[in-house]
Amino acid sequence: QVQLVESGGGLVQPGDSLRLSCAASGRTFSSYTMGWFRQAPGKEREFAAGINRSGGTTVYADSVKGRFTISRDNAKNTVYLQMHSLEPEDTAVYYCAATTASTPLKYSSGYLYWGQGTQVTVSS
Numbered sequence: 001q002v003q004l005v006e007s008g009g010g011l012v013q014p015g016d017s018l019r020l021s022c023a024a025s026g027r028t029f030s031s032y033t034m035g036w037f038r039q040a041p042g043k044e045r046e047f048a049a050g051i052n053r054s055g056g057t058t059v060y061a062d063s064v065k066g067r068f069t070i071s072r073d074n075a076k077n078t079v080y081l082q083m084h085s086l087e088p089e090d091t092a093v094y095y096c097a098a099t100t101a102s103t104p105l106k107y108s109s110g111y112l113y114w115g116q117g118t119q120v121t122v123s124s
Helices: none
Strands: 002-007 010-012 018-026 033-039 046-051 058-060 068-073 078-083 092-099 118-122
Touching: 002 092, 018 033, 018 092, 018 118, 033 068, 033 078, 046 068, 046 078, 058 068, 078 092
Parallel strands: 010 118
Antiparallel strands: 002 018, 018 078, 033 046, 033 092, 046 058, 068 078, 092 118
């Protein structure tokens, strides 16, 4: 089993940057492909970004491509989501998740373990 804890959320202004972290404990972190999802109020949870076990493959939702970067440090058991040019539409609770799939999955049902989420609010 893997325990995931997100951090780094907060209140920022449009155009600002923010970096989210997800620290993993438990079974070998490098065995899992990781994903970041987000859920805005009244909306379904949606895929934002994913990264495979080695970090060599990354996948992004069209809505964040070019603005967000996912990365991981297997030595630190941590996955990151660097967010630039934030927009009010990026306001959501952000969750990290782990899957045993070899490549990032865009559907939430494919992920086995989830963190509790961190709130990101983009507002002027």
